[in-house]
Structures are given as structure tokens and as C-alpha cells.
Amino acid sequence: MSNFDNVKFSNNDFKSLIFGRHSIRHYDPSVKIPRSELKEMLAEATTAPSSCNLQSWHFIVVDTDEGKEKLKKFFMKFNYPQLESCSAMVLFFGYTDAFKKYRDLWQGMYDRKEITHEMLEKIFATFLPLYEHASQDVLISDGTRDCGLVAMQFMLLARAYGYETNPIGGYDWTKAAAVMGLDPQKYFPVMAVSIGKPEKGAQEVETNRYPIDEVMQFM
């Protein structure tokens, strides 16, 4: 455990959290989630793993009318119901410069005796050069996957706090970073997640999955 020992979830039943999650597209617009709570949920979500602990993610939490107007510059109309009614829209961006904090991050872990010297040496000798010489494509791929990991934890945590979500991938990726004031050379959009309390009678979008045998094999 660690920083989050004292957290109290309103629902701590994993089975209901994971299997009861469905996309909600209509929220009660009168519900405001305190910023402290949004921040807490995101901090907890970042317990997700990432490539070599790079944490190449950046979150923008849009919970004001002005912020939502900005999102309309690159969101599809199909997703306006969520955008307009949600308490907040959380944008998950990847960050290709994350590896520049890499040496300090791992040195700090060694200094605090969290990893062995052997591990530190291996990281510096094996992984640091990989990132320093990585193409932009590789950094984006890593960050995209790692944003998926942290976003999934965020969606489950949202339910533990009593909220519902909808993950949204379909917006204009060429505009997102610049409109939100980020350097598009370093930040790239991965997805957005709306969060709020469902509107009374809001229909969940129940979706089916392919039979597992269609998408897996043993070897």
C-alpha cells in the first residue's frame, strides 16, 4: 500500500466495479465533483505501471464552461451529450519528453534504497540509451499504451468513488494539444474520459464482446 492507506471508497467491491462498468453518455449536469477529489482519483490512477516507470502522461481536467467550449473545437458532435452534461472531461495526453527526467527518477529511487545498485546500473546501461535514441514513433507508442493503463485505473476508481464514465477516442487528434495550450511536438492526445453522476434514467450502453476463443491462442 503506501500513500493511499487511508482512502475510503464508497464502493470497494472489485467484482461490481469491474463488471458493472458501462459507458454513460448522459450525466446530471448539476453535479460538481470537487477538484480535490478529481486530483485524488488521478493520483491514485497513476499507481498504474508504465514503461520503465517513465510516467509519460499528462492530464487536463476540464470542469468549467470555458474549458468545455475549447473542447468543442476538436470534439465530434456525437460526443456532445457527455461533454455538455459531465462534471468533468479528463484528457489523457502522452508526453514524449518524459525520459528526460529518467536519470533523476531512478537515482532518487536508489538513494531512497527502493532499488538495488545492480538494478540501477542495469536501468542506466540498458534502458536509458534505448530512450535517448528512441524515435518519436516509439515514444508515442509507449506513451499511448501507458495512458491506456492509467485511464483504465481511473475509470475503475471513478466507480469506487460513486461516479460513472465514458471513454472517448474520437476527436481531432491534430488539434487537441494546441487548443489546450500544450506543445504539439511533445504532447500527443490519447483519449478523453467523461466523469459524473448518471442522469436519472440514463441508459447505459451495454456492449458485447467476441467469444474469448476468437481473440486468443495458447502456445
Add this chain to the structure above:
Amino acid sequence: MSNFDNVKFSNNDFKSLIFGRHSIRHYDPSVKIPRSELKEMLAEATTAPSSCNLQSWHFIVVDTDEGKEKLKKFFMKFNYPQLESCSAMVLFFGYTDAFKKYRDLWQGMYDRKEITHEMLEKIFATFLPLYEHASQDVLISDGTRDCGLVAMQFMLLARAYGYETNPIGGYDWTKAAAVMGLDPQKYFPVMAVSIGKPEKGAQEVETNRYPIDEVMQFM
């Protein structure tokens, strides 16, 4: 809920599952996880959302010595401890042809009255053309993120079943699909996750995270 109403987890305490997850690199090599259980965990993990429910993922579960030998053709030596001792190594691939099943998938949902006709029309008019005309880059980006979502659920579910995991991104992505017998034009590697029971006295890799204020902003 639905297909998984009767699932019994050995640990259903979300707080301990999510905050107690740490990478385990050394497993008890005598532990075999039944294939039925691995399949069940993956089926449950696919309750994760995906872009328009495309489910553009494919899993290869390696739990034999022969399979592990194949993995050595593209895994880094740094990750041999996990590879050699784990009960299974699960490879998460993205699948760029997933959208070709798209029309049938949503039509089936409409036929089973799971979505409205309005939703069906919107999906076909709005999203289907996007995928049909999408570049390979966009399909790979979507699939990479969605594999992150499903892999995160798999790692949490593994703990609910009493196992531990280690996510692995660092292997030779140019070789993975072909070595595993998949068409590299359609399948692309995203990550691997080792799973098993920790070796007695196995050290967890505890890692720190940046303070949340460094990676988020409100707007």
C-alpha cells in the same frame, strides 16, 4: 453484470488489489495456472472498453517451454527472470483488421435490442467510414491504447485470482508478430505481462510516482 455473475475471486477487495499491485520478476516455477483459468481471466479482462467496441486485440498465452524458447528470440535478457519462472507470459497484440467485423458487431447488438436504431445509424454513418478510411497509424494508435486498457484489467484480475504480474514493454517489436506466427501486416505487439505466484521471498519492485501536480492541470 452479466456473464460473470458467478465469478468468485480469491480477493475482491479493490483497495488492496489496486494499491497492492507491484511488479514481480521472480516466480515459483513449479506453479502451473490451468488454461481454463487463464482463459477466464482474459475473458473477464475484455470487459474493458475499446474504441467503438472494436476490440482490436489478440492475446497469445505462452505457458510451455517451447513457447518460451520462441519468446527468447525477441525478449531482452533483462526480462529472462520473469520469462523463465512465470507460469505464463501473455502477449498483447493489436489487430488492425478488427474494423472489418465492425458492421456485423453493431448490427448484432441492434438485433438483440442492446442499442437503439438511432445509435446504430449514427455508428454506421459516423464511425464506420472513419475506420474504413483510417491510416494504418491511426488503427495502430487506437489498438495500442485499447490493449493498454485490457492489459490493466488483466493485471488487476490476476491479483483477484491470487497471482502477481509484471508488465513488459521492452522487446524487439519488429520480430514479435512473425516469430509468434502472426501476420506482421495486421498484428502489432503492444506489451507482454508475466503471471504467476511470487517466488518465496521475491522482492517486489516498488516504484515512486511524480507528485500529481507535476502531471495535471485544471481548465
